[in-house]
Amino acid sequence: MTINPISKAMKEHYAGTFAEHGCSSMGVDWGEHEDRAHLRHQKIADVIDTQDKTFSILDAGCGYGAFLEYLNTSGNQYENIEFTGIDLVSDMIEMGQSNHPNAEFICADILQHDFAGKQFDYVVCNGILTQKLTANDENMTHFMRQLVKRMFSLCDKGIVFNTMSSYVNFKADNLFYNDPLELLNWVMKEVSPHVKLNHAYPLYEYMIYAYTDDAVSK
Numbered sequence: 098m099t100i101n102p103i104s105k106a107m108k109e110h111y112a113g114t115f116a117e118h119g120c121s122s123m124g125v126d127w128g129e130h131e132d133r134a135h136l137r138h139q140k141i142a143d144v145i146d147t148q149d150k151t152f153s154i155l156d157a158g159c160g161y162g163a164f165l166e167y168l169n170t171s172g173n174q175y176e177n178i179e180f181t182g183i184d185l186v187s188d189m190i191e192m193g194q195s196n197h198p199n200a201e202f203i204c205a206d207i208l209q210h211d212f213a214g215k216q217f218d219y220v221v222c223n224g225i226l227t228q229k230l231t232a233n234d235e236n237m238t239h240f241m242r243q244l245v246k247r248m249f250s251l252c253d254k255g256i257v258f259n260t261m262s263s264y265v266n267f268k269a270d271n272l273f274y275n276d277p278l279e280l281l282n283w284v285m286k287e288v289s290p291h292v293k294l295n296h297a298y299p300l301y302e303y304m305i306y307a308y309t310d311d312a313v314s315k
Contacts, residue, residue: 103240108185138167144257153179155217158225162193220248222258229273255308
């Protein structure tokens with residue numbers, strides 16, 4: 098099955114960074130600061146209801162499973178995590194499956210993969226929507242909207258994703274910046290009215306959380 102040009106470019110890019118740097122922040126092109134990767138994982142995990150000790154989660158663009166490693170070492174507060182990771186880079190998927198044999202790692206495009214009706218409590222995406230590489234803003238925005246809607250269609254409780262903030266004084270050509278108010282408005286209109294936005298952590302990005310009706314009415 099043919100993947101779209103943006104997914105193809107990302108697959109090639111991250112295959113290269115992983116081949117060069119392995120299981121590290123550099124390996125997923127987040128720079129050399131591991132503490133920033135830890136902070137992102139912490140903010141992504143905020144989508145999980147604090148009362149949930151057992152839950153299922155789908156990590157879109159999971160890489161080698163760094164987020165699962167974070168969940169497994171965050172104070173042992175979770176009793177059982179049914180983790181599924183999906184990524185286009187086969188070497189990352191093989192490493193993740195080897196390191197976490199009790200989890201499921203899928204080498205596929207989330208936009209095309211058939212989950213055979215399976216739903217997940219939470220669907221998370223960390224990093225895919227911060228890069229655009231050589232794509233233009235229009236095509237990347239279309240890709241983002243497809244991805245976010247796909248994530249929400251697979252969740253029973255909520256999703257979270259991050260993107261670069263437009264509130265910066267410098268922009269890199271390869272990064273994908275979004276006005277937080279405009280993006281929040283789109284999510285509320287097209288995905289779910291039950292949202293949170295976190296722009297209050299010291300990186301040039303933000304997180305958007307969107308929840309299902311059932312999650313907020315319990």
